[in-house]
Each structure stands twice: as structure tokens, then as C-alpha cells.
């Protein structure tokens with residue numbers, strides 16, 4: 434598998450505070466790769482840097498053989514990177530359909546209508562509530578909308594920041610199943626999760642972040658059975 | 671009754687002018703949270719753009735057919751000014767503390783006034799504004815109510831501009847992008863929206879309406895000078911706050927309310943009892959109008975229509 438995304442020695446700072454301290458990892462074409470780590474480990478910072486919202490202090494980000502760490506955020510979307518941010522960040526006063534269409538803002542092709550239908554097929558509730566202001570949605574519904582919206586740009590790489598945050602077990606299951614569905618449909622996924630069990634179980638690869646550094650990496654199954662991971666992230670002792 | 675109706679007509683006319691300018695304050699605020707105090711000058715330059723087009727390109731014709739070209743000239747001047755202002759005065763300060771762009775706005779305002787005064791031929795004193803067939807000339811009479819042609823022009827201009835703006839914001843992709851930026855700029859960037867471009871669009875939209883307002887002002891007053899932007903801008907800003915800053919419909923409603931209140935106050939404070947009428951009439955109108963604004967803001971700090979980022983009501 435060729436690397437779709439490659440992060441090399443990435444450092445990101447907020448003012449003088451270094452939040453990401455030289456991490457490297459790769460995401461292969463067609464994989465689901467999972468970043469886990471405690472609160473404040475730098476997972477969100479890493480994703481925001483990949484999508485161009487933050488600029489690295491040093492290091493490189495390569496996507497499909499193009500260096501993107503100096504490319505503007507709105508252009509990175511057109512290259513094929515979609516980012517469903519932490520906390521969902523749907524546009525509350527726009528309708529569900531308008532939110533989805535915004536996901537396709539960077540596109541000018543004729544396939545947008547079809548992809549809107551595809552998003553509705555993925556999450557039928559979005560079709561039923563298409564004209565409803567998105568701010569009235571429940572957390573789970575908002576998460577579905579955020580994922581559908583991200584898919585509207587037809588990404589090669591979909592980055593999901595804690596999609597299961599605050600969801601009921603049932604809804605979480607639903608979201609995780611969708612991750613696998615999207616992978617089967619050919620989307621590469623970089624997944625940030627607190628819920629290590631569910632995430633690692635369906636990941637090809639995983640990286641464990643602690644205070645801005647990768648402290649452990651391996652296949653999803655390896656990490657699931659690693660003692661340190663079981664203690665720290667699966668609440669076992 | 672006629673007197674009341676007359677003041678209502680005057681108020682709506684004045685208010686339409688305020689509304690056309692107020693939209694510019696509100697749209698820009700909704701996108702970048704900046705009160706662009708130089709926007710009054712954008713309106714003033716619109717008026718000069720129309721005058722210049724008429725004097726130098728149209729051979730001072732007074733036929734109705736020159737009006738659209740004058741409007742285009744006004745809009746080109748105002749929009750050009752606003753876009754250059756954004757690019758060179760505000761964009762470098764995008765990440766500076768709030769006070770920096772605010773002070774810059776005041777500086778830009780003085781700069782533009784002086785630039786027009788010094789460089790527009792004859793602008794050191796008042797300049798006559800062309801009187802164009804059909805839109806100026808004998809007023810219409812409806813019963814006892816007099817409706818100036820230029821007043822009608824202003825009101826119709828507001829209706830058309832507001833309608834087009836509504837369609838743009840709610841029915842086009844770029845408009846949807848604007849709504850997204852006003853609600854959440856970072857997430858808007860994740861959608862592939864070029865926020866810098868949206869900001870330029872916001873400045874341009876406000877400037878287009880201000881340019882049209884510049885023509886309306888010239889037709890109504892039959893002369894213009896480099897100072898007209900100051901008070902008009904202040905009133906329009908007040909209207910935007912009154913309606914709820916950031917809310918486009920609010921700016922229109924705020925402008926109309928402010929205009930009508932101003933007209934009624936001018937008329938009726940003359941009849942105050944107990945010698946209070948000394949505090950009435952046109953010399954006191956601004957006192958009463960701003961007193962009303964303060965009152966509204968005490969009880970409805972978010973303005974009449976609710977302050978929010980650029981949004982449909």
C-alpha cells in the first residue's frame with residue numbers, strides 16, 4: 434500500500450507552548466488509521482494542522498505526493514481531504530440540506546445531486562429532516578450530519594475527530610459501522626477516538642499519542658491486546 | 671392627517687437612504703466583526719462617482735438614459751474604494767487586536783474625505799448634482815401629500831437592492847458561503863470556502879448599496895460635498911445597531927424606523943406643551959432620535975430584530 438498521507442516530524446505550537454512535539458505517521462490508501470490518546474495529547478491539533486487550519490512549527494505533511502503544510506485550508510479540501518471536526522461544528526442556523534451542500538462548496542462538477550442522495554441513503558434521517566435547521570438536531574443526528582457533510586466533498590481521506598463523543602452506545606455503534614461502510618466504499622479514514630475499543634477493533638493501524646508524542650504504534654489488533662493500552666485506555670488493570 | 675402622512679412619506683424616504691447605507695455596516699460586521707467607520711465615506715465616494723461619470727463621460731446630459739450609467743459609475747467608485755480599503759487597510763490587521771482596525775477605520779475615513787476634497791475638481795465647496803429627467807422635477811401629489819420624484823427613486827432603489835441582496839444571500843452558493851463564514855469561520859474553511867474572498871464579497875455588497883445611496887442622496891439634495899458621508903454614516907450605523915447589528919433584515923428595518931421616527935419627531939416636538947416646544951423641531955431631532963436609540967438598546971440590547979451574524983431573520 435502506498436502512503437496517502439505522510440506526517441514527518443510534525444511540531445505544532447500555540448504561541449510558546451508546543452502541543453505536538455515531533456510526531457510521524459503514515460496513512461495508507463484504503464486504510465482506517467486510528468489516533469488514540471489522553472485529553473490534551475494533541476490529536477485535535479494534529480488534525481487541524483493537516484487540514485490547514487493551523488500551521489506547523491516544523492515538519493512536513495505530504496498528501497498523495499504533494500506537500501500540503503503550506504497550502505491554504507480551502508485548497509486542501511479540493512485536494513481530497515475532508516475534516517469532520519471535534520464537536521461536530523454543524524452550521525446551526527442553516528438547514529440540514531444547506532449544511533450538506535456546503536460540504537460540496539469546493540466542487541463544480543455535476544455529481545453533487547447524486548452525492549446528496551448518497552448522503553441521504555447513508556443516513557436516511559437527514560433526508561426526512563432536510564429542511565430543518567441543523568441546530569435543532571440531537572447530538573447523534575448532528576454527528577451524522579457532520580459526517581455526511583464531510584463526505585460531500587468526495588474526499589480521498591476523511592478525518593473524523595471523536596465522532597462518538599457524547600453519543601449513546603447504540604448511536605456510537607451506528608457511527609462506527611458507518612466508518613467501516615465508508616472504508617469498504619473506498620474512503621481512507623483517519624479516526625481520532627477516546628473510545629479505543631470500538632476504534633482499534635476496526636482500524637488497520639493505530640498510534641497512541643501522549644503529550645504531543647507517539648508513544649506506541651501497531652496494528653489495531655496488536656494495540657487492542659497491548660497491556661499498556663488495555664490499562665490506560667480500556668480501563669482494565 | 672395629511673400632515674402625518676406627509677411626515678411618514680418623508681420618514682420612509684430618509685429611512686430608505688439610511689437602510690441602503692446601513693446594510694454595509696451590518697454585512698461587514700457579520701463577517702469580520704468590524705465596525706467599518708469609513709463606510710460613510712464609501713457612500714460619499716459613490717455620490718462623487720456618479721457626478722464624475724456624468725460630468726466627464728456623459729457630457730452632462732439630463733436624459734433619463736444617463737441614470738443607469740451614473741449608477742454604474744457610482745457603484746464602481748464605491749466598490750473599488752471598499753475593496754482597496756479592505757485589501758490594504760484591514761486585511762493586514764486581520765489578526766491584530768480589535769482596537770487596531772477600528773482606529774484604522776477612522777483614519778481611512780479622514781483620508782478619503784481629504785482625498786476627495788483635495789483631488790476632485792471643485793470639491794472644496796458644495797457641488798451641484800445633476801437633475802435628471804423623470805427622477806427629478808415636479809413632485810407627485812396624492813391628496814395633500816407631496817411625493818418628490820427623487821424620494822420615489824430612493825424607496826424603489828431600496829426595495830430592488832434589498833430583494834436582490836436577499837436572493838444573493840439565500841439562493842446562491844456564494845451567499846450560502848457567506849452565511850457559513852458568519853456562523854463559524856474555521857469550519858467554513860474546512861468546507862473549502864476561501865474566507866478572504868467572502869470578506870471581499872461582504873465589503874463589495876455593502877459598497878454597491880452605498881453607491882446606489884450616493885446617487886439617491888445627490889438626486890434628493892441636488893448637491894453633494896465631501897462631508898456628506900459623516901452624518902449619513904453615523905445615522906446608518908445607528909440604524910444597523912437599532913435593527914440588530916449583523917442582521918441584514920434588521921439593517922433595513924432599523925433604517926426605516928430611524929427615518930420615520932426622525933421625521934415624526936421633527937414635526938411633532940414643535941407642539942410640546944409647557945414651553946417644551948423650545949426643545950422641538952429640526953434642530954433637536956437628533957437629540958430625540960438618539961434618545962430613542964438609547965431607550966431601545968436599554969430594553970433590547972440585541973436591537974429590534976436581534977443581533978446576530980449575517981443571517982436571514
Ligand SMILES: Nc1ncnc2c1ncn2[C@@H]1O[C@H](COP(=O)(O)OP(=O)(O)OP(=O)(O)O)[C@@H](O)[C@H]1O
Pocket residue numbers: 447450452470471472473474475476477478479519
Ligand atoms: N487554541 C489553543 N490555544 C492554546 N493551547 C491550546 C489550544 N488548543 C489546544 N491547546 C493545547 O494543546 C494541547 C493539545 O490539545 P488538543 O486539543 O490537540 O488535544 P486532544 O488530544 O485533541 O485532546 P482531547 O482528547 O481532550 O480532545 C493541550 O495541552 C491544549 O491545552
Ligand SMILES: [Mg+2]
Pocket residue numbers: 476477478519594
Ligand atoms: Mg481533541
